[in-house]
Amino acid sequence: MSSLSQDSPTAILLISCPDQPGIVSTVSGFLFENSGNIVDVDQHVDTEEGIFFMRLEWEVEGFSIERDQIKESLRPLAEQFRMDWTLHFSDVYPRAALWVTRDNHCLYDLLSRHESGELKMEIPLILSNREQLRSVSERFGIPFHYFPITKETKAEQEAAEIALMKKENIDLVVLARYMQILSSTLVDTFPNQIINIHHSFLPAFPGAKPYHSAHRRGVKIIGATSHFVTEDLDEGPIIAQGVTQVSHRDSVSDFIRKGKDLEQTVLSRAVWLHTRRRTLVYNNRTVVFG
Amino acid sequence: MSSLSQDSPTAILLISCPDQPGIVSTVSGFLFENSGNIVDVDQHVDTEEGIFFMRLEWEVEGFSIERDQIKESLRPLAEQFRMDWTLHFSDVYPRAALWVTRDNHCLYDLLSRHESGELKMEIPLILSNREQLRSVSERFGIPFHYFPITKETKAEQEAAEIALMKKENIDLVVLARYMQILSSTLVDTFPNQIINIHHSFLPAFPGAKPYHSAHRRGVKIIGATSHFVTEDLDEGPIIAQGVTQVSHRDSVSDFIRKGKDLEQTVLSRAVWLHTRRRTLVYNNRTVVFG
Amino acid sequence: MSSLSQDSPTAILLISCPDQPGIVSTVSGFLFENSGNIVDVDQHVDTEEGIFFMRLEWEVEGFSIERDQIKESLRPLAEQFRMDWTLHFSDVYPRAALWVTRDNHCLYDLLSRHESGELKMEIPLILSNREQLRSVSERFGIPFHYFPITKETKAEQEAAEIALMKKENIDLVVLARYMQILSSTLVDTFPNQIINIHHSFLPAFPGAKPYHSAHRRGVKIIGATSHFVTEDLDEGPIIAQGVTQVSHRDSVSDFIRKGKDLEQTVLSRAVWLHTRRRTLVYNNRTVVFG
């Protein structure tokens, strides 16, 4: 991660823990006592599973605990309630690698939103198993890394990809229509840090050629799904979904064209939510503090 | 079928046939020569399968062929182009049996739209495998037929149900949240005449308890699907679908509540389309002349 | 109000007050100290206006303060933070009067949801300025009050209507396609207690015949809006909105038919939100704790 200053920086605390009385009052009391000016707070209880979730965002300025002491100061609270927790700062941006293959629409959408400041992340590199989108990378002055993959070279190339990600301190991999299945080694290296866009309304039409399958099935609505990648293909926690209407007039290529609108919008929304630290994963589902 | 007069009656011709040049000009020429005042015309070509579809609606009044001669007069055209075709009149209403179990929302929605004149069909009877909705039937003065079904009595009861449908000249069975699987005998007796509402966005979550499955999967959108019933459960041609957003805040019972809105709206839309002769089935898909 | 027992009863506290540090920790601390088992909590800050909003729901059972003492016990807190606040109990249902004119769809939808237990309210009466829907009232065994209104009798009839509402302890008036403009006297008598459904996507097409106007304007999407009624016609705080697609193929009567789906769904959703004490009004807007 690296530091980029913008606006007044905030601290963001993401919590999940077993539900019990007193969490909200204790945590909010801690912030109040230390003069924390809360900008945003949201919580959720999964009553069935008995899990408590919370997202707290407060201004670093004026908080009575020094920025580099906050993490330490939260530890007793976290232990008291057996919290899984992460602390973020709004001016420390995720470092994202965009993985692409051939289709340009998601890539352009991400780059355009990045350029306008909507997506607060750094993009040190674009990676691809094909050459087609090199020119797009060059247009934006972002290094393009070409990793052609065959059945024989896959393991070796993935190892090189992981090494590159590590070297560049990547903590977010965005599969922007990357048309290769990731090995479990790669997936395990970035738990809940790989975001994919699948071009169907999951769990309908997993796998390859979902628009063809949807057309054959005669659906009247198509969709796109953005999710964290887990070992089970297209089975990871869903972050965002979108849909649009189709009719018998629409051919497969119309499905593909209309679906592109969904793919880019849904993927960018998921990346936005993640980079703003608004997603929490549990039991293969997400809490999205929208 | 029975005759109920309303508005100026129209004839409706539904055609599907192998695509070839000259169909549109021949059919529209036939109507023109016989002074047919076309009210609505729509066609579609499935270029992949090479099938032509058409829906023509014209006023009976002023047409130079007598109403009871129209069918005969179309026969040469139909043979020339090897058409599958049906002819309907807007003042001859389908006779619909509403099959229900316990949930009242789809039933009320259908009855309310029937009462307001939106759904142009007759409803000679309501059928159920439970007693709960008898009172609703009585409120609307529609005979309620109770067919309790156990594993042992299923074949026998279905035979009785078919006999009742035949006796009442039923040509549309609406499964308005009817919670029994139909035997293939029953399904085969009413080809493309049984409309079901399934409480998921098919093909996602077929079978029982789709809202529970959707909740477990953590989807961000839920749906409902109305389709013609075929032997394969939840696999029939889709007529209409609807969706709505959900979030991690929604429990299974919230899914069920929000889903009800979709179920009743989507089912009623499908029934409306069918009763207005706007649906055509082919290759397990529908053409919907919306 | 009257008491109807169902499920485990909860207390619901709705708060709005000037934003300042410590509200959340103080309020949640108060509940924690008194063994309140929180079922649901949600809050919002309008940072621009500096207003804090909160909805707290906790179980009456196990709370260390007696049910009839809760209100009193909250007073010091409320004064400390200068709160506007209301306290409700989930087993004390609003008493709703449904006002209708001619269209049956919203009425049936409300009655059907009431019957299924989705809408937790009492419906002691239906009121209308026309006779058409008397039969629906009778079907459901709900007293029907007929108040024909002419320009001359309007003031007098409204006075009688208000008297009837008072006599029946009505605290929610649902205008379910009631086609009369309410006088300001009537509106002022029930502040934020009258919910209307307007058949357009407000603020587009206020006033009469919105579907005709929408058709003339050539819009591609139509909508419906449910809002609290204020003195300015169609200008009150919006609770819920819904939309659906239309095309050049749709006539005004198609707009009306498709719009009905929206009207009933959107109105019922707004009534559900209100009866579950999930709405707060401020500055002619709503906070909806969905």
Added chain:
Amino acid sequence: MSSLSQDSPTAILLISCPDQPGIVSTVSGFLFENSGNIVDVDQHVDTEEGIFFMRLEWEVEGFSIERDQIKESLRPLAEQFRMDWTLHFSDVYPRAALWVTRDNHCLYDLLSRHESGELKMEIPLILSNREQLRSVSERFGIPFHYFPITKETKAEQEAAEIALMKKENIDLVVLARYMQILSSTLVDTFPNQIINIHHSFLPAFPGAKPYHSAHRRGVKIIGATSHFVTEDLDEGPIIAQGVTQVSHRDSVSDFIRKGKDLEQTVLSRAVWLHTRRRTLVYNNRTVVFG
């Protein structure tokens, strides 16, 4: 216009005329007799206004009339039915000028779709009243024309703009978030050839700062509208609209962010429809042959 070959070229005929019997059979008969292989046909009758609309698309190859004779050969038909009509060829692309100001999202979306071949048009130039997006133009190698405008220079600059459009044979002006009001001279020069995106659900919130107005009004859904530009600001024929949900949690800047998704998607859809010759304008409305 210029010729770019791709796929098998088609001829596209757009017709509007007073409705009368025999149009469909005459026109389709004409194509049939000349061995026209129809690829797509759609028609519509505005029964209220008595106007007939048709879009016919057929393959140039195999048609018995030479490509450069088609227009002449249609003239008798057109006169017989008093048609307004235009003839297009799918391999003759519109020449589009993209007019922008500061926001990059619509521009990138159009350029990305153009690059992928989805938008079949030429883009000889980008025009702006600001300098900010020059770098985007340069990235794509498209000439950037800077026309700063003040109250004093407006007339003069617009004259220069029109001259440039003429010189470049522009027949489509896309206002991709161009923040200047066009004079009626400019508008009249390009009748039904200027497509704008307005960032609200028209006719709600015309004019400046619609997201601020929408936020103040407390709407629960926001929208975007693409329309042909006429002399009355934001009053032109609507081509496409899109909407998305918002809540009390969304600030004005959230409205703006969510609205951008709509703006780029809706504008690109409208441009797609127009470049595919799928739009017809009449009475300030559009027929969109989707």
